[in-house]
Amino acid sequence: MSQKILMQADYLLKWGEDLEIIPQGELVIEGGIISYSGPACERNEEFARVIKGNNKLIMPGFVNTHTHAAMSLFRGYADDMPLKEWLEQRIWPVEAKLTKEDIYWGTLLAICEMIRGGTTCFADMYFYMEEAAKACLESGIRASLSQGLVGLDPVKGIASLEEGKKLVRNWHGEGEGRITTMLGPHAPYTCPPDYLQKVAKTAGALQVPIHIHLAETRGEVEESVKMYGKRPVELMEQIGLLDQKVLAAHCVHLTQEEIQIMARKKTAVAHNPGSNLKLGSGIAPLAELLQNGVLVSLGTDSAASNNNLDMVEEMRLATLLPKGLREDPTLIPAVEALKLVTVNGARALFLEEGIGTLNEGSKADLIMIKLNSSHLHPLHSVPAQLVYAALSSDIELVMVNGTILMEKGDLKTVDEERILFETGKISSRLVS
Numbered sequence: 001m002s003q004k005i006l007m008q009a010d011y012l013l014k015w016g017e018d019l020e021i022i023p024q025g026e027l028v029i030e031g032g033i034i035s036y037s038g039p040a041c042e043r044n045e046e047f048a049r050v051i052k053g054n055n056k057l058i059m060p061g062f063v064n065t066h067t068h069a070a071m072s073l074f075r076g077y078a079d080d081m082p083l084k085e086w087l088e089q090r091i092w093p094v095e096a097k098l099t100k101e102d103i104y105w106g107t108l109l110a111i112c113e114m115i116r117g118g119t120t121c122f123a124d125m126y127f128y129m130e131e132a133a134k135a136c137l138e139s140g141i142r143a144s145l146s147q148g149l150v151g152l153d154p155v156k157g158i159a160s161l162e163e164g165k166k167l168v169r170n171w172h173g174e175g176e177g178r179i180t181t182m183l184g185p186h187a188p189y190t191c192p193p194d195y196l197q198k199v200a201k202t203a204g205a206l207q208v209p210i211h212i213h214l215a216e217t218r219g220e221v222e223e224s225v226k227m228y229g230k231r232p233v234e235l236m237e238q239i240g241l242l243d244q245k246v247l248a249a250h251c252v253h254l255t256q257e258e259i260q261i262m263a264r265k266k267t268a269v270a271h272n273p274g275s276n277l278k279l280g281s282g283i284a285p286l287a288e289l290l291q292n293g294v295l296v297s298l299g300t301d302s303a304a305s306n307n308n309l310d311m312v313e314e315m316r317l318a319t320l321l322p323k324g325l326r327e328d329p330t331l332i333p334a335v336e337a338l339k340l341v342t343v344n345g346a347r348a349l350f351l352e353e354g355i356g357t358l359n360e361g362s363k364a365d366l367i368m369i370k371l372n373s374s375h376l377h378p379l380h381s382v383p384a385q386l387v388y389a390a391l392s393s394d395i396e397l398v399m400v401n402g403t404i405l406m407e408k409g410d411l412k413t414v415d416e417e418r419i420l421f422e423t424g425k426i427s428s429r430l431v432s
């Protein structure tokens with residue numbers, strides 16, 4: 001359990017109804033929970049630690065709602081290829097060689113990068129997820145984990161669903177609640193409708209959400225129409241999957257009707273602009289989704305398709321793309337972009353209320369950003385500076401659940417040198 005900490009900064013950003021920016025703000029953190037969040041005031045009590053953030057800003061940590069952490073092992077291994085070829089010819093063959101231990105080290109590699117970039121929570125879908133859970137437990141990061149399920153072969157499909165259930169039973173709520181779980185049917189094109197119905201029923205019984213890839217490419221939509229006479233989102237509604245809590249990654253190719261289905265069903269979206277651009281999948285209709293009341297958050301997807309896990313970069317892409325596409329600079333203003341990467345992220349993972357807000361009573365998952373750099377000077381607008389000018393390297397301190405995971409470049413809970421050494425060995429073996 002963490003000690004009582006006082007943190008002060010030139011600006012404190014938190015979410016009430018809207019974004020609140022408090023000049024000379026401070027937080028008191030006790031046992032991982034924020035007990036005071038507001039303007040700095042006179043204090044006589046003793047603190048185990050006082051962190052004075054002159055020329056700094058405190059804000060909620062980033063929530064990366066879609067990634068495959070251990071795929072960081074494949075960063076730069078296969079690029080400039082269409083999704084189908086990229087998966088079938090390059091990624092699936094090397095994935096077949098992955099061992100449990102590889103997943104543990106690969107996940108830690110991603111966690112090092114995410115902590116450095118201010119990500120305090122992420123949603124991961126992959127396999128051997130108990131190894132990923134161990135990596136999350138040790139590193140102190142918050143995560144929502146799902147075993148990737150493929151249902152093309154009925155026998156293997158049931159076995160993988162059992163693995164998914166085991167992850168939920170063994171890990172949901174571990175690490176003082178930092179680790180939560182979902183069921184992760186990979187996609188409608190790898191999980192037939194009857195299998196997805198089984199997954200939905202299981203998710204309902206276990207009371208966990210579902211994390212799925214949906215409507216990522218034009219080819220996926222065409223195939224769905226050919227096989228089932230329905231587009232992916234329509235099909236998911238028809239078979240009842242969207243009656244569960246669902247986090248849908250990508251959602252690039254949607255009709256107006258599908259956007260309305262998602263709004264009505266309260267389906268959460270993980271928008272992954274970087275990965276969608278790099279794989280040439282297209283650009284998701286972010287402005288239209290938000291205008292129709294769909295909950296949208298941001299994800300990086302894996303480092304094999306992005307090729308980094310940088311939420312600052314993702315946030316900038318998310319806000320710039322709709323402006324350029326629709327020739328309308330008023331779309332996705334800076335404050336809205338900040339919402340996508342913080343409070344919306346926590347909601348999209350169906351986490352308890354309060355994560356991502358920095359309000360009193362919420363979890364102390366936060367980042368401190370250094371402001372006195374030439375590229376952040378002068379400071380006319382805090383949100384504009386963060387979204388349009390800041391770099392993830394401006395992040396100086398990262399805290400999850402009241403524990404400092406990174407301070408002034410030092411990772412406090414993981415041995416980065418060892419992780420780089422182990423993952424270097426593993427990635428050479430995998431591609432040999």
Ligand SMILES: [Zn+2]
Pocket residue numbers: 066067068213249301302
């Ligand atoms: Zn993905």
